[in-house]
Amino acid sequence: MNRFTLTIAAAATALAMAGQAFAGEQYVDGTGYAASGHDVVAYFSLPQNPVGQSQPAAIPGKADITAEYNGATFAFSTEANRDAFLADPVKYAPQYDGHCAYGVSKGGKVPGNPNLWRIVDGKLFLNITKNVVGFWEEDIPGNIDLAENNWASIEPAPGSDSVIPQYTSSAPIK
Template sequence: MKWLITSALLSAAATTAFAGDQYIDETGFAVSGYDVVAYFDLEQAPVGSAQPAAVPGDRSITTEYNGATFAFATEANLETFLSDPERYVPQYDGHCAYGVSRGGKVPGNPNLWRIVDDRLYLNITENVVGFWEEDIPGNITLAEGNWGGIEAAPASTNTIPNFSSPAPVN
């Protein structure tokens, strides 16, 4: 029993120590209130094409994770998220993946997304998406290398450029 408690405490401590601050914009929600599970049901556009629009969450269907409120379009999506949150949260705590590949934390726009190897990545502007898509695997490698050094830095407090969020609904 003592081993089980120690293991649980170490696991919780490790999770807390390695999680940075989630990017939160003016909506007060992670990912601007969009449903992170719904991305995995959308058909991705080919590289070089705009992705389908993100699915707004419902402000009455939420959960707290990594110090932030996540909203969901349906109770089923909330339950799916709760079963494996790490699978659905955007990489780099919702910050722009290309920005992290360059060593910084800038906001991630929930409508500029791509799923790679079953992980959700966000970017900040359409121009940045172009740079990101020039070498997605290379940019992920760079971002992974940079993340350990910047993860503990405070979350970006910047506004997402040219973005107006209708999410969450209700």
């Protein structure tokens, strides 16, 4: 399938069959926060660009507006976003404990870059590099299916302790 002709229906079908994709060790980088301190609720209000185009930059959270979930601290840009997260963290937490969705589809845990994101069927997916985003977008439903099948066997492994390549964090805001 050409990555520019992915249909939303195909993505929705793949995700309808997918299970919950987190519960292991959350990826936390040097910031000490999940999603590198970016507001995971804010992704759902950002405009999402078509496949093949970069997404808007993630919204940094604030160090004084946080919540604990899945063994990690999440930062938020507003108290309303924190409250929405606390009401339904499963809805907002990145899939695969914040690890790269394409990496999980290939059987491993590598960091997810909070600026390389896509929401598919109401779920937040992160990837590690722009090149990897291209591979993932060639077949999003197929890659999600592979990741879901791999996750059960790799989920118990420790979270990645690698640094996100080509990424400089600006979050959370003090």
